[in-house]
Amino acid sequence: MSNEVILEVNNLVKHFPINEGFLSRENKKVHAVNGISFKLHQGETLGLVGESGCGKSTAGRTIIRLYEATSGEAKFMGRNIYDLSKKEMMTVRRDMQMIFQDPYASLNPRMTVGDIIGEALDIHHLASGQKRTNRIYELLETVGLNSEHANRFPHEFSGGQRQRIGIARALAVNPKLIICDEPISALDVSIQAQIVNMLEELQEQLGLTYLFIAHDLSMVKHISHRIAVMYLGRIVEITTSQDLYDHPMHPYTQALLSAIPIPDPDVELKRSRIVLEGGVPSPIDPPSGCYFRTRCPKAQQQCAQTTPELKDCGNGHLVACHLV
Amino acid sequence: MALLEVENLSTSFYTYAGEVQSVSGVSFHVDEGEAVGIVGESGCGKSVTVQSIMRLIPNPPGKIKNGQIRLAGRDLVRLPEKEMQKIRGKEIGMIFQDPMTSLNPVLTIGRQMTEVLQHHEGIGKNEALGRAAKYLTMVGISNPERRLKQYPHEFSGGMRQRVMIAMALLCNPKLLIADEPTTALDVTIQAQILELMKDLKDKVNTSIILITHDLGVVAGLCSRIIVMYGGKIVEMGSTQDIFKDPRHPYTWGLLKSVPRLDASKRSKLVPIVGSPPDLLNPPKGCGFAARCPHAMKICETQPPAYTDLNEKHRAACWLLHPDAPKVTFNGIDEKEARS
CATH class of the missing domain: 3.40.50.300 (P-loop containing nucleotide triphosphate hydrolases)
Structure with missing residues (x-):
C-alpha cells in the first residue's frame, strides 16, 4: 500500500427525481447519496x-459513472471523471472496473464465457485472434477456472464459479481500481471464503485497489484496510478496520457492531447488545440535522438543528457526530 | 420431554x-x-x-x-x-x-x-x-x-x-x-x-x-445445533459441543470459513474447496468426501455411521472410528484468534 491517492471523492451527491402527478413534474427526490468524501490510496481496500x-x-455506481452525479466530484488519478467526454471516459474505464452483486443476473446468458470475458478486450482493442484467445485462457486460470470453460454458457456454472467469471471480466483490461458491489453476498458461506481469498491474492499479485461495498461487517473487516460506515447517504465514520472495531465512536457504528452475531456461544452470552428502535427513515424525506438522530439513543437538541461534519479525532479517524 | x-x-x-x-x-x-x-x-x-x-x-x-x-x-x-x-x-x-x-x-x-x-x-x-x-x-x-x-x-x-x-x-x-x-x-x-x-x-x-x-x-x-450436509445430519450436539469441540470436518470447514468480527489478527480464511454434492446421484460413501481434506479410501465407498461422543453430541465421520488416524480441529481456537 503506497501513499499515492488513486481516487478522491469530494462532496459527491446523487439524487434521483421522482416523477409523479400531472405532466410528470418533479416533486420529490430520493436523497441516495448526500455529499460523501473520501480518499482511496493505491493498493488499499476501502470497505463501504x-x-x-x-x-x-449508488455511491459505487456513481463513482464509476454508471450514474451521473448530481453534484460533487470524483477525481480518478487526478482527473475529475464527471468532466470527461465519452471518449475520454472509455480510457478511464480501462483502469476502473466493477464486480456486481448478483452473479446470476450480471452475465449475459446468451454469450459464452469466452465472449463475456473477450468483450472487454474487443471494446478496448486490447487483443485479437490467437492473442485474444490466449488472454481469455490466462484470465480463466487466474480466477481458478480452466480453459475448457471458455466455450460454455453461464447457466452451466454454480454461483461461485459465475462470480469468478465476473471477476475475470473485470480483470481483462488490467484495471487499477475495482469497485466490488457486494460480490459475495449472494454466495454460500463456504464459497464466500473462496472468493474473498482470491480477491486478496489478486490484490497482492496485481497491486489492485478495491472499493469493497458490502453489508456484512465481519467480512468487510476481514478484507478491508479502512472502513467507511454509511447511513442514509452520508458517511458517519471512517477509519482503519481494526480501529473501527476497537474504538467505534459514532453511536450508529456502535449499534451496528453490537448487532452482528459472533459465532461463539460464550462471547454471545456475555455481550450486551445495543438494540436500535425502529427502522431507517425514508431517503425521500430525511430528518433534519443528523440523519441518525431519530434512532440515536444519545440524541440531543442540537442534533436536530445542525448537520454534523466529519471531524478528525486523531490518526485519521473521522467521525460525524456532535457528541464526540 | x-x-x-x-x-x-x-x-x-x-x-x-x-x-x-x-x-x-x-x-x-x-x-x-x-x-x-x-x-x-x-x-x-x-x-x-x-x-x-x-x-x-x-x-x-x-x-x-x-x-x-x-x-x-x-x-x-x-x-x-x-x-x-x-x-x-x-x-x-x-x-x-x-x-x-x-x-x-x-x-x-x-x-x-x-x-x-x-x-x-x-x-x-x-x-x-x-x-x-x-x-x-x-x-x-x-x-x-x-x-x-x-x-x-x-x-x-x-x-x-x-x-x-x-x-x-x-x-x-x-x-x-x-x-x-x-x-x-x-x-x-x-x-x-x-x-x-x-x-x-x-x-x-x-x-x-x-x-x-x-x-x-x-x-x-x-442450545443445540444440528449441522446438515447433502441431505443428511453430519453432526449434532449442544451449542458448546459444536463450537468448542466440533468433530466433523464439514463443521470445521464452516467454522473456519467465516471471519470473526472479534478476531484481531488478519488471518487467512480457510474455504471449503469444491461445491456441494449433486443429490440426483448422491455419492456412495460420505457426502462430504469429495471436499474433505482428510478423506480416506473408505469415505468414498461406505457411508459413515454415527459415533456418539456424549449424551447429546454425535457425528457421522470415519475419522471417529477407533482405527482412523487422529485428526483434530484446530485453527479457530479462541486463544489463537485473540493473541
Whole structure:
C-alpha cells in the first residue's frame, strides 16, 4: 500500500427525481447519496458498509459513472471523471472496473464465457485472434477456472464459479481500481471464503485497489484496510478496520457492531447488545440535522438543528457526530 | 420431554432428470421449551426437513418417502390432510424466510391474522381482532388497532417479519419453526427480531427450530445445533459441543470459513474447496468426501455411521472410528484468534 491517492471523492451527491402527478413534474427526490468524501490510496481496500438503502451501491455506481452525479466530484488519478467526454471516459474505464452483486443476473446468458470475458478486450482493442484467445485462457486460470470453460454458457456454472467469471471480466483490461458491489453476498458461506481469498491474492499479485461495498461487517473487516460506515447517504465514520472495531465512536457504528452475531456461544452470552428502535427513515424525506438522530439513543437538541461534519479525532479517524 | 421426534425421515423430489434425494435418513428430536438450530449451506435439505414436518412438500413432485414425525406422540406423516390442517398454525407455527412475499398483499394485516384464529378456535371477529392486537403489541408494534387495518405494503421488512412472528404465535403453538427468519433483513433489524425470539422462548416456553446459514445467529439463541450436509445430519450436539469441540470436518470447514468480527489478527480464511454434492446421484460413501481434506479410501465407498461422543453430541465421520488416524480441529481456537 503506497501513499499515492488513486481516487478522491469530494462532496459527491446523487439524487434521483421522482416523477409523479400531472405532466410528470418533479416533486420529490430520493436523497441516495448526500455529499460523501473520501480518499482511496493505491493498493488499499476501502470497505463501504451500511444497511440496505443507505446509498452504498449508488455511491459505487456513481463513482464509476454508471450514474451521473448530481453534484460533487470524483477525481480518478487526478482527473475529475464527471468532466470527461465519452471518449475520454472509455480510457478511464480501462483502469476502473466493477464486480456486481448478483452473479446470476450480471452475465449475459446468451454469450459464452469466452465472449463475456473477450468483450472487454474487443471494446478496448486490447487483443485479437490467437492473442485474444490466449488472454481469455490466462484470465480463466487466474480466477481458478480452466480453459475448457471458455466455450460454455453461464447457466452451466454454480454461483461461485459465475462470480469468478465476473471477476475475470473485470480483470481483462488490467484495471487499477475495482469497485466490488457486494460480490459475495449472494454466495454460500463456504464459497464466500473462496472468493474473498482470491480477491486478496489478486490484490497482492496485481497491486489492485478495491472499493469493497458490502453489508456484512465481519467480512468487510476481514478484507478491508479502512472502513467507511454509511447511513442514509452520508458517511458517519471512517477509519482503519481494526480501529473501527476497537474504538467505534459514532453511536450508529456502535449499534451496528453490537448487532452482528459472533459465532461463539460464550462471547454471545456475555455481550450486551445495543438494540436500535425502529427502522431507517425514508431517503425521500430525511430528518433534519443528523440523519441518525431519530434512532440515536444519545440524541440531543442540537442534533436536530445542525448537520454534523466529519471531524478528525486523531490518526485519521473521522467521525460525524456532535457528541464526540 | 421430547415434543417433536423425527425418525429416519427421507424426502425426495421426482423430476424428469430422476429422483433428487433432498433429505435422506434424518433423525432428531426437539424438547419442550428448547431452541434447536439447523445449519448448512443452501441445498443441504434444511428447509425440506421442516417443510416435511409441516407437510408442506408439494406432491407431486415431492414425497415423504420414509420415516416418522411424531408431535407429542402423534405421527404427522400418516395423518390425513384434514387433521393436518388442524395442526398447522395451531400446534406448529411457521415463519418463512421472505417477509415480503409470505403475506397476502390484497388483504389487511388484521384480516390475515384473524383468519387463523377464526379457523382454529372458532371465536368471533371482534374477539379475534382484540387478540391479534395484543400479539402485535407483544412483538413490539405500536398502535396495533390502526396497524391491523393496514396492508402489508405499509409495513417495512422488519415490521412484516414481526407480523409473521405474531401470526405464527397467535394460537400459542407448542413449536415454532423459523426458516431463515432474518436472512432478508438488515443486521440492526435482525438483532431486534432475535431479541424478540429469545424473549418469547423464555416467557411463553415455546420450542423453536431455527434454520439459518449464519453460525453467529444460532450461537446466541440455540442450545443445540444440528449441522446438515447433502441431505443428511453430519453432526449434532449442544451449542458448546459444536463450537468448542466440533468433530466433523464439514463443521470445521464452516467454522473456519467465516471471519470473526472479534478476531484481531488478519488471518487467512480457510474455504471449503469444491461445491456441494449433486443429490440426483448422491455419492456412495460420505457426502462430504469429495471436499474433505482428510478423506480416506473408505469415505468414498461406505457411508459413515454415527459415533456418539456424549449424551447429546454425535457425528457421522470415519475419522471417529477407533482405527482412523487422529485428526483434530484446530485453527479457530479462541486463544489463537485473540493473541
